[in-house]
Amino acid sequence: xxxxxxxxxxxxxxxxxxxxxxxxxxxxxxxxxxxxxxxxxxxxxxxxxxxxxxxxxxxxxxxxxxxxxxxxxxxxxxxxxxxxxxxxxxxxxxxxxxxxxxxxxxxxxxxxxxxxxxxxxxxxxxxxxxxxxxxxxxxxxxxxxxxxxxxxxxxxxx
Ligand code: HEM
Numbered sequence: 001x002x003x004x005x006x007x008x009x010x011x012x013x014x015x016x017x018x019x020x021x022x023x024x025x026x027x028x029x030x031x032x033x034x035x036x037x038x039x040x041x042x043x044x045x046x047x048x049x050x051x052x053x054x055x056x057x058x059x060x061x062x063x064x065x066x067x068x069x070x071x072x073x074x075x076x077x078x079x080x081x082x083x084x085x086x087x088x089x090x091x092x093x094x095x096x097x098x099x100x101x102x103x104x105x106x107x108x109x110x111x112x113x114x115x116x117x118x119x120x121x122x123x124x125x126x127x128x129x130x131x132x133x134x135x136x137x138x139x140x141x142x143x144x145x146x147x148x149x150x151x152x153x154x155x156x157x158x
Contacts, residue, residue, distance in 0.1 A: 023135045024082045030132055031079045034123055035072065042068045042075075045119040053111060059103055078143050089146060096147030106151075109144040116140065 034041045046064055050057045060067060074095065081088050117136060121128050 039123045041123040045116045049115040092146035093150030096150040113140045
């Protein structure tokens with residue numbers, strides 16, 4: 001069908017993909033719900049990451065407070081703009097290049113995504129579903145692709 005953009009990022013000019021708008025709504029509702037819980041999902045994410053991959057801890061500052069805040073804000077921004085991804089290209093490009101400077105390699109991204117999904121799953125309890133996991137995996141894949149694309153010297157503004 002000649003669709004060249006990620007379906008989650010349907011901007012309204014493509015037709016026949018109503019499920020994608022629903023997916024965006026689900027991801028937005030999920031993040032709002034997660035961030036309103038007592039359990040700090042982002043704190044849990046880093047805890048899971050460092051238990052599973054202790055070798056990555058040294059990349060981060062001792063005090064994770066700022067990193068957690070920025071990660072929270074970045075996720076909120078990306079999810080808010082899922083319908084208009086072109087507005088994220090510059091910010092995700094900057095973020096991707098910053099990660100390269102910190103020693104983050106492409107193979108770290110799927111590792112971090114798995115840990116974030118696990119933290120979300122554990123925080124969500126019975127609110128979690130296979131559909132939501134799929135929605136989140138697609139969302140994170142698109143975010144990571146945009147971060148990595150900028151590092152590969154590809155045009156991140158398209
Ligand atoms: C979904 C993908 C990711 C997102 C949205 C994300 C988000 C962020 C944000 C917003 C910051 C703060 C940037 C700033 O200071 O302006 C950050 C910092 C950082 N992230 Fe990520 N990140 C992602 C993946 C990863 C991965 C895969 C790693 C590898 C382990 C990683 C390691 C780091 C490190 C080392 C820092 C810098 C900490 C510091 O020195 O302040 N991130 N990340």
